[in-house]
Amino acid sequence: MTPPPPLSHAGLAGALGHEAADKRLDILRRIGQVGSISEAARGADVSYKAAWQAIDTLTNLAGAPLVERTVGGSGGGGAQLTATGLQLLDAADTLATLRQQALAQVAQRHAPADGVAPRLAALSLRTSMRNQLPCQVVALQRAGRAMQVRLRLSDGSTLVSRITRESAELLDLAVGSEVLALAKATAVAVLAAPANGSALPNRLHGTVARLARSTSGDEVVLTLACGLQMVGFSAPGLQLKVGQAAVVVFDDAAVVLAIGG
Template sequence: MLRRIGSVGSISEAARGAGISYKAAWQAIETLGNLAGTPLVEKAVGGSGGGGAQLTAAGHRLLRAFDLLTAARHAVLTQLDQEQGSNPPALGLAALGLRTSMRNQLPCVVADVSTAGAAVRVELALSDGTRLASRITQESAQLLDLRKGMAVLALCKATAVKIFEVEAATHANNVLRGRVVRVSGDAGAAEVSLQLSCGLSMVGFAGDDGGLKVGQDCVAQVDDSAVVIALAG
């Protein structure tokens, strides 16, 4: 979006060129500005259209930094792929640079994207085919340009994940089967780590029943609105 604004000198034109709404474009600009700690876009006075938008010096520096980091990342991953094939996968390596308070970070592939009222429902597939759904805004889906087959990361806080015995699980969406590998804390408020059927780990908190044991088969349940989608790099 910043690159388009710098090229055409207009937020509305940049949004049209990217195939997103003006609102989504502004949200992206505001989010980037918040992360950078300084404005990246400013109003441009004059011109044939009576005004527009242009990048600030900080905006130009950010684009330059992005280009340099992208080139360096591509070179590193290409070299590793040549040396070791695709194990570990490039997405997993790129995700190592992501620092967040969200304990659960699961590499997935977009299986389906559909509109659900005012929101967008994204079906994600783990490596063993297990499905995990995320419900996001239409603006977020536009900005991420989500497409079937795209590699992404599914993120969610441990506090949003409820761990139940298999028999106590509901029939709601986002119920993932696994085996308990660690339990800490008091019964009724215990933090539980599961090894999912795909081999990944998921951390959550036990339901009111508590008393879960290491080695026990359980399920993890998380609301689709609590699943965040991230793109590496």
């Protein structure tokens, strides 16, 4: 069997941007130990849905599948880590050791009252935004006091973020910059394809992967054409189905940009 390609620098930086105690890595590690997403969720004291969110986010950031479903057997199937998932955990262990060594060295050079080591430990980005898409900047255009940033996903599809010009400067954005596009799930509407009536500037096509039904509108996980996942909400009564073609639409002002530090 051909060995998997090593994780890219961008994939490692994105997926391991937090310390190894990150709950998402804990869930991934537990899946490798017990061979079940539901059991891993229980062991990590999170819901099954939250466990899937962790898998989707890490997969997006790593740029390769980390978990694969298995079928058959006495338990009726389960899940196992891919070779890339195992690589990621090995890298996480290495980084955790190096991180602790670095923090110990900082603590030796600074008095506890300085608070330097605690501040370093808190620098990692944590966000409630469930949609996190690795992109590349392909164009920047001034629009009054704002800057419109056109972004390209790995399959060539594009989206737009509208941020302040000051933010664009502080991020040092330029054509070719690698960024992370973030959007709250509540800012993303999911429509049945082709959804030609929407006036929102961002439209990404995909297939419904999972649903959580609700009388106020279903929460929908969509697998985009590029393989990434997006989460949004459909209108009450739309009744999308798993496997159905759908479109996510969202405003350019709803897209927040982040870069690795």
